[in-house]
Amino acid sequence: MKIVVQVRLFPDAAQQVALQATLKLCNEAANVASELAYQRGVFGKQSLQRLTYGQLKDMGLSAQPAIHVARKVSGAYAALKANIAAGHLGKPGSPRRRAVEGRPVRFRRAAAQPFDDRCLSWQLAARTVSIWTVNGRSGPIRFSCSEAQYATLARYRQGESDLVHRDGMWFLYATCDIPDTPTRQPDGFLGVDLGIANLASDSDGRRHSGKAVNRARHRDQRLRTKLQALGTKSAKRLLKKRRRKESRFAADVNHRIAKTIVTEAERTGRGIALEDLGGIRDRVRLRRPQRVTLHSWAFAQLGQYIAYKAKRAAVAVVHVNPAYTSQQCSACGHIAKANRPNQSTFRCRSCGFAEHADRNAACNIAARGVTRWVSVSMPNAA
Ligand SMILES: [Zn+2]
Numbered sequence: 001m002k003i004v005v006q007v008r009l010f011p012d013a014a015q016q017v018a019l020q021a022t023l024k025l026c027n028e029a030a031n032v033a034s035e036l037a038y039q040r041g042v043f044g045k046q047s048l049q050r051l052t053y054g055q056l057k058d059m060g061l062s063a064q065p066a067i068h069v070a071r072k073v074s075g076a077y078a079a080l081k082a083n084i085a086a087g088h089l090g091k092p093g094s095p096r097r098r099a100v101e102g103r104p105v106r107f108r109r110a111a112a113q114p115f116d117d118r119c120l121s122w123q124l125a126a127r128t129v130s131i132w133t134v135n136g137r138s139g140p141i142r143f144s145c146s147e148a149q150y151a152t153l154a155r156y157r158q159g160e161s162d163l164v165h166r167d168g169m170w171f172l173y174a175t176c177d178i179p180d181t182p183t184r185q186p187d188g189f190l191g192v193d194l195g196i197a198n199l200a201s202d203s204d205g206r207r208h209s210g211k212a213v214n215r216a217r218h219r220d221q222r223l224r225t226k227l228q229a230l231g232t233k234s235a236k237r238l239l240k241k242r243r244r245k246e247s248r249f250a251a252d253v254n255h256r257i258a259k260t261i262v263t264e265a266e267r268t269g270r271g272i273a274l275e276d277l278g279g280i281r282d283r284v285r286l287r288r289p290q291r292v293t294l295h296s297w298a299f300a301q302l303g304q305y306i307a308y309k310a311k312r313a314a315v316a317v318v319h320v321n322p323a324y325t326s327q328q329c330s331a332c333g334h335i336a337k338a339n340r341p342n343q344s345t346f347r348c349r350s351c352g353f354a355e356h357a358d359r360n361a362a363c364n365i366a367a368r369g370v371t372r373w374v375s376v377s378m379p380n381a382a
Helices: 012-039 045-058 063-085 095-101 149-158 209-229 234-269 289-297 299-313 355-376
Strands: 002-008 113-115 118-123 129-131 139-143 155-168 169-178 189-194 198-202 207-211 273-275 318-322 345-347 354-356
Touching: 002 149, 012 045, 012 063, 012 113, 012 129, 012 155, 045 063, 045 129, 063 095, 063 113, 118 345, 129 189, 149 155, 189 234, 189 355, 209 234, 234 273, 234 299, 234 345, 273 299, 273 355, 299 318, 318 355, 345 355, 354 355
Parallel strands: 189 273, 273 318
Antiparallel strands: 002 139, 002 169, 113 155, 118 129, 129 139, 155 169, 189 198, 198 207, 345 354
């Protein structure tokens, strides 16, 4: 599987100037290529490369960076197409959809730029890299990473790395290709219930509160509304910055939750059972203040992080039908709406079993995981 190792760069003043100028030029070139692609309707990697190569070289890019710029543009249009197809950008003809379809993709001045081994060399032992820049090849630029990251880089780094400039810091996101390990046969399942008050609750009773995230979301939502109303150029820039910061915060929280869950499953030799969230937005009818939370919160991302970390740890993951997981008694199986008198309480009307509502739901998910695993791992038995 492919993973990304992030290392921080420490360029000196001259190197910093060169890196900045390089990203700027690469993204100006990307915008030129994007405009051409849009006008001519040419989006394929090879064909866009042929169409733009000469012009990109004339702008001062050498061969490899020019090719990477064309590929980056082609990739951005492919991602846009996939997003449109997945319905993330609204229905056909909606204002949002028309806006993204009605103009070429734009790249920020400091948007990330990929470098391959011909324009970026790693001196791992010395913990330095040298990079092609518009001012010529840079001298050794110092980088830092953890011991674990170092080991991964040394064994598995392969192909491209992205140069990223954000919040005044420089990073390389290096792609590493790690061989897959076969999933271990699970001894039972750890069930995980995703929700709003608690982002994730597991069948052992651990709850990851959503308070901090929800508070940040609502605060950001208010600020966003204000900024959108202003509509000035600087407000728009601030808006974009906030959005990126917000998604980094969400990603960070998701990473931590995913890590706790996967570590616990690995330690106890269990698999992980998650709800199949295909229809969570349609399924849950919410009061208005919660709608903000749910729509902006990336549940799907948490599922992805868990799947990814689980795969690395050879932990099995199954997705189960989420119907009635919150109304069903995990002790006797009785299903009734009245079993759950409020958000946090579960009390079975049939057998009297009482538990935190989220843990009860997670236990149901764990039990369904066992059944699901049988049909996934032994399809012929069913
Ligand atoms: Zn019961």
